[in-house]
Amino acid sequence: MKLMVNHQTHYSYTAPVASSIQYIKMMPATNAHQQVHYWDISVPGQREMSKDAFHNVWMVSTQRTPYQSMTIMAQGMVELNPLRSEQSMSDSINxxxxxxxxxxxxxxxxxxxxxxxxxxxxxxxxxxxxxxxxxxxxxxxxxxxxxxxxxxxxxxxxxxxxxxxxxxxxxxxxxxxxxxxxxxxxxxxxxxxxxxxxxxxxxxxxxxxxxxxxxxxxxxxxxxxxxxxxxxxxxxAPVRGVREKGGVESMHSIVQVLSC
The missing domain is CATH 3.10.620.30 (C8orf32 fold)
Known part of the structure; x- marks a missing residue:
């Protein structure tokens, strides 16, 4: 089964944000359970990829110019393996x-x-x-x-x-x-x-x-x-971050998962 995912997270602030760092975990990986045909994360600022202690893909996005709204969008296509048993993923983590x-x-x-x-x-x-x-x-x-x-x-x-x-x-x-x-x-x-x-x-x-x-x-x-x-x-957590200024933050997200 192939699935299309569109995940949008919108942030707005009552005052300009001077700078911020976002830690984003919204990237699925290919494994025995699923194959990622493509995946992309759209986010402003500089980006750097790494993996955490649990082998999750982790993106760090740094914004150094002022803004009062920001959207992070993850989208892609993932194919699930229909031949898998009721067991879930196996990995090397103790x-x-x-x-x-x-x-x-x-x-x-x-x-x-x-x-x-x-x-x-x-x-x-x-x-x-x-x-x-x-x-x-x-x-x-x-x-x-x-x-x-x-x-x-x-x-x-x-x-x-x-x-x-x-x-x-x-x-x-x-x-x-x-x-x-x-x-x-x-x-x-x-x-x-x-x-x-x-x-x-x-x-x-x-x-x-x-x-x-x-x-x-x-x-x-x-x-x-x-x-x-x-x-x-x-x-x-899909998104965690720290910011300088910005006043009060408002956030809402939209997720679509569609069969294709």
Whole structure:
């Protein structure tokens, strides 16, 4: 399946920005799961490419002239491999790296009890049941949380989005001693072309990584484009940056994922 992606992020400011640096992780890589036929990122300023500790492609864009609005656009074509099994990507990164705690993926006592009650024995089937229970406990509600929330925040609020579901599920898996990682990317769904950039979890079990898309209850990455992996959202955030001046920032994004 070939997918066309167009991801636009628009920024505007109440006062001129004197200078800024943007750290951009919006570039999928070719691997056993997907082939990137072409991909481009349009962003003003000087650009430099590198890779982070998780092998994600990382662009640094530096703007040294004043501006009051800016658009970052990523677009390209990716072909998914229909012959892949239900296992997700394999790589050379030590799975134990994804046992490290982060502020966003900690469990409180209620979450620990919740995880233990749904995982009497560790198995992929029981992890699917846990994913379903998480979605029932924390229903998906658009725009209900911010990127600064943690797994504990969303679990206690009992509402969230894909980022929250992924953080909660990762937190519980880590508590159970299972390496679990955060994946950012895109999801193609039939009969709709406007989807936000997506997030899901992968868990290392039976010597392989498996997909757990809690928000959509999908456990095979047959319609998922991988962009970046990390311990939590902050390792894979599409755009992070620092700026000098600019007043108050406003941001909105548009994502299209189309079959072609």
């Amino acid at each position: 799975p134990n790296l994804f046992l490290q705690p982060t502020e966003c993926t900690l469990c409180n006592e209620a979450m620990k009890d919740f995880a233990k009650s749904h995982i009497p024995i560790i198995s992929r089937q029981n992890l699917m049941a846990l994913a379903q229970a998480v979605l029932e406990h924390v229903p998906y509600i658009s725009n209900s949380t911010s990127v600064h929330g943690s797994a504990i925040d969303a679990f206690e609020a009992r509402q969230g989005v894909c980022q929250d579901h992924t953080h909660i599920f990762i937190a519980m898996c880590k508590y159970l001693g299972l390496p679990a990682r955060y994946v950012s990317g895109y999801l193609f769904a039939q009969n709709t072309s406007h989807l936000a950039s997506h997030a899901w979890a992968e868990v290392f079990i039976d010597q392989a990584w498996y997909c757990f898309d809690v928000s959509n209850q999908l456990f095979v990455p047959s319609a998922h484009i991988y962009v970046a992996i990390g311990r939590d959202y902050w390792d894979v």
